[in-house]
């Protein structure tokens with residue numbers, strides 16, 4: 038069933054956070070496999086901090102030789118597979134993209150990040166040519182301001198939205214403590230302690246809207 042990969046060759050663009058938030062949200066209603074394909078294993082580390090949601094299974098990838106089989110195996114047993122990739126272009130990333138129904142490109146609203154998103158789209162196109170199909174993709178703006186956007190951010194977002202043939206999610210993943218706190222505490226947004234973390238409710242609303250839009254796109258493309 039649908040495979041969603043997070044790709045952006047720029048480090049720190051929000052891939053692991055976007056993967057985790059999406060996987061936890063989907064796991065509220067379905068079985069999900071989250072494949073940690075980053076050799077630094079951020080999501081496997083997350084899964085050891087606290088019990089992950091019941092319907093979420095975290096799998097550590099054994100690397101570029103195994104990733105295609107790992108994705109196939111996961112897709113044959115659960116309704117959603119989410120793959121977190123490392124922050125560099127690699128053969129592993131190209132293989133994972135070629136196996137995906139949707140590639141999300143998490144991008145911060147800064148010039149260098151927008152350039153990296155464009156490079157990632159080009160990489161995706163090459164992976165699509167090798168696989169002889171067009172791989173659906175969408176840019177997800179991450180770590181955005183909840184309030185008024187600064188000028189640069191507005192400009193970058195407009196440029197990305199104006200790229201021909203490129204989809205940008207309407208929902209953005211806003212910069213919130215709750216999202217970064219997940220990596221310190223483990224568990225999901227729903228298990229965070231409101232005495233420790235501010236704005237959990239807003240983060241949950243954001244996560245629901247984000248996952249909702251991803252599911253809507255999957256219905257169109259799968």
Ligand SMILES: Nc1ncnc2c1ncn2[C@@H]1O[C@H](COP(=O)(O)OP(=O)(O)OP(=O)(O)O)[C@@H](O)[C@H]1O
Nearest residue numbers: 048049050051052053054124180211212213216217
């Ligand atoms: N929406 C958000 N709100 C708050 N903090 C965020 C958000 N998204 C990402 N961060 C923080 O930004 C940093 C980088 O995010 P993340 O690890 O998700 O990026 P990445 O693209 O996976 O990085 P890498 O390329 O190194 O794997 C982390 O410290 C994370 O906690």
Ligand SMILES: [Mg+2]
Nearest residue numbers: 052053075079
């Ligand atoms: Mg990461």
